[in-house]
Amino acid sequence: MxxxxxxxxxxxxxxxxxxxxxxxxxxxxxxxxxxxxxxxxxxxxxxxxxxxxxxxxxxxxxxxxxxxxxxxxxxxxxxxxxxxxxxxxxxxxxxxxxxxxxxxxxxxxxxxxxxxxxxxxxxxxxxxxxxxxxxxxxxxxxxxxxxxxxxxxxxxxxxxxxxxxxxxxxxxxxxxxxxxxxxxxxxxxTLPVRELRAGLAEVIKYGLIDDLSFFEYIELNAEKLNAASPEALAEAVRVSCESKARIVSEDETERGKRALLNLGHTFAHALERANGFGPALLHGEAVGCGMAMAMRYSQALGLCSGQEADRAEKGILALGLETDVRKLAGGPYEANALLEHMMHDKKAEQGKLTLILAKGIGQSYIEKQVDVEHLLAFLKTETAV
Missing domain, CATH: 3.40.50.1970 (Rossmann fold)
Structure with missing residues (x-):
């Protein structure tokens, strides 16, 4: 020290x-x-x-x-x-x-x-x-x-x-x-309930990335977290900060592993941009839905089982977050517009889109060879009324 x-x-x-x-x-x-x-x-x-x-x-x-x-x-x-x-x-x-x-x-x-x-x-x-x-x-x-x-x-x-x-x-x-x-x-x-839930989206993210035991802690303590239990929140903050500190220490400028911290964020940023960064949709609300979309897309690609994707979605829902883009505030959202916004993501390189996908809960990875046409078809399914 x-x-x-x-x-x-x-x-x-x-x-x-x-x-x-x-x-x-x-x-x-x-x-x-x-x-x-x-x-x-x-x-x-x-x-x-x-x-x-x-x-x-x-x-x-x-x-x-x-x-x-x-x-x-x-x-x-x-x-x-x-x-x-x-x-x-x-x-x-x-x-x-x-x-x-x-x-x-x-x-x-x-x-x-x-x-x-x-x-x-x-x-x-x-x-x-x-x-x-x-x-x-x-x-x-x-x-x-x-x-x-x-x-x-x-x-x-x-x-x-x-x-x-x-x-x-x-x-x-x-x-x-x-x-x-x-x-x-x-x-x-002192946080409004909506702001608290928006923060819980980033908390559960650490479990989904590479920490199944933390995801299980969140599953067991979702009610306490939603009620702003000081003990549950303090533990969530500690584990989340330790997780992020570890990843940042390994990859400060996001040339590799740190990109995992963007699980769901490429979808989320597109949702926010489509909403004009307006107050109808908070960042954490977009992230909650974006992570569910990332898990569903991973399932669509055959990377993870439907059981894993469903469990992840239920965990997000238990924190009071919307996981269905058709019901998400600030909509309706349109597939082609979302894809266009995603192509402007910071992780896109030379016209190619990078996504953080998952082989299961706690098994996220960086995918740099995203099939844009396949992704568009997925987005059309996600936004279809």
């Missing part, structure tokens, strides 16, 4: 059920702190990495109303001055215009390369802020403070930062690892 990590970890002594997961990336390694009450302890966690006794917080209007005051109070205990930029909530915030305005606001407040930016919010704020930090004055350090389940188990970990373009989701971005991730479990108790 580095001296900075040791000092930050000392701040966790008073936290309830504190856990620490390390993302091992050499000199860019960092810790994910998981516990209740961390917003109030944020000053002690962050102070060891500061060169100046101030931070710049980027958040959104919804999160600011609930959590900004608590975070600022936690920073004030260590005499850390906090400036803030409050943005509109929603996926539409991940765009060039807001990227530019956020950078301008931070510079107007005096932010420089010796400062630290804090991303306080869900995946949208985390993705945008990480990109802002990577670009502003050729790079500032930043800290992820995820306030949604989805962000705690997925988007805040691993250094992917991006905004959307008119062509597709997350197409403009860079890899920029945070200094640390502060996952306060108390904030999950």
């Amino acid at each position: 580095t001296d900075t990590s040791a000092k930050s970890s000392a701040a966790l002594e008073n936290a309830s059920g504190a856990k620490r997961v390390n993302v091992a990336l050499g000199d860019r390694s960092y810790d994910i702190h998981i516990a209740s009450g961390l917003l109030s302890l944020a000053g002690g966690l962050i102070k060891p990495i500061l060169k100046q006794q101030r931070v710049f917080i980027v958040t959104d209007e919804n999160v600011a109303k609930v959590h900004l005051g608590t975070l600022k109070a936690g920073l004030a205990t260590q005499n850390i001055e906090a400036f803030e930029v409050v943005l509109p909530a929603g996926e539409a915030t991940k765009c060039f215009a807001v990227l530019e305005s956020t950078i301008d606001q931070l510079m107007a407040q005096g932010a420089d390369r010796n400062d630290v930016v804090i991303a306080l919010g869900g995946g949208v704020i985390g993705d945008l802020t990480g990109l802002v930090a990577g670009l502003l004055k050729r790079g500032m350090r930043f800290v992820q403070v995820p306030t949604t389940l989805l962000a705690q188990v997925d988007s805040s970990v691993g250094g992917k930062t991006a905004i959307n373009s008119k062509i597709g989701k997350n197409l403009v971005g860079l890899f920029n690892q945070p200094e640390m991730v502060i996952a306060d479990q108390d904030v999950l108790q």
Whole structure:
């Protein structure tokens, strides 16, 4: 453990059920702190990495109303001055215009390369802020403070930062690892049910990728997870973060195994793009349906049994997520349009589409030779009314 990590970890002594997961990336390694009450302890966690006794917080209007005051109070205990930029909530915030305005606001407040930016919010704020930090004055350090389940188990970990373009989701971005991730479990108790379920889609993903035992844990604890049981959620966050940390440590820039983390996402991003990234369809809702589609397509290709695909779908349904694209919010969805959006996916290379498919639960793999005509026929079946 580095001296900075040791000092930050000392701040966790008073936290309830504190856990620490390390993302091992050499000199860019960092810790994910998981516990209740961390917003109030944020000053002690962050102070060891500061060169100046101030931070710049980027958040959104919804999160600011609930959590900004608590975070600022936690920073004030260590005499850390906090400036803030409050943005509109929603996926539409991940765009060039807001990227530019956020950078301008931070510079107007005096932010420089010796400062630290804090991303306080869900995946949208985390993705945008990480990109802002990577670009502003050729790079500032930043800290992820995820306030949604989805962000705690997925988007805040691993250094992917991006905004959307008119062509597709997350197409403009860079890899920029945070200094640390502060996952306060108390904030999950304030989540609307819909946001909680959207996050559970990313949780069950880790079981479907390569961890059958975790999938079985989710099957057994679906009711507790849906009820936001603190114990069940804390365990889900821990295992999910450990899974992602392991994969990111092996393949930081997604040249190989890390692509498995996109199980269902090529379908999901197409659904989101067809919906214009509108509020009718949350990212996690699209991922839940997308993973079910990926399992059904794997079955259609003869890769996995119908029993395995059905079991996966039932597991997703048990978390309150829709798995039938014909019933999915934001529709109706059309096969040809979905295929076109899928062809703009980041994993597509030289006009060829890559999908994450599965030979069974916990047996996902990367398929780079997708038969587009066969996929279109599958999509037509999926969207037929």
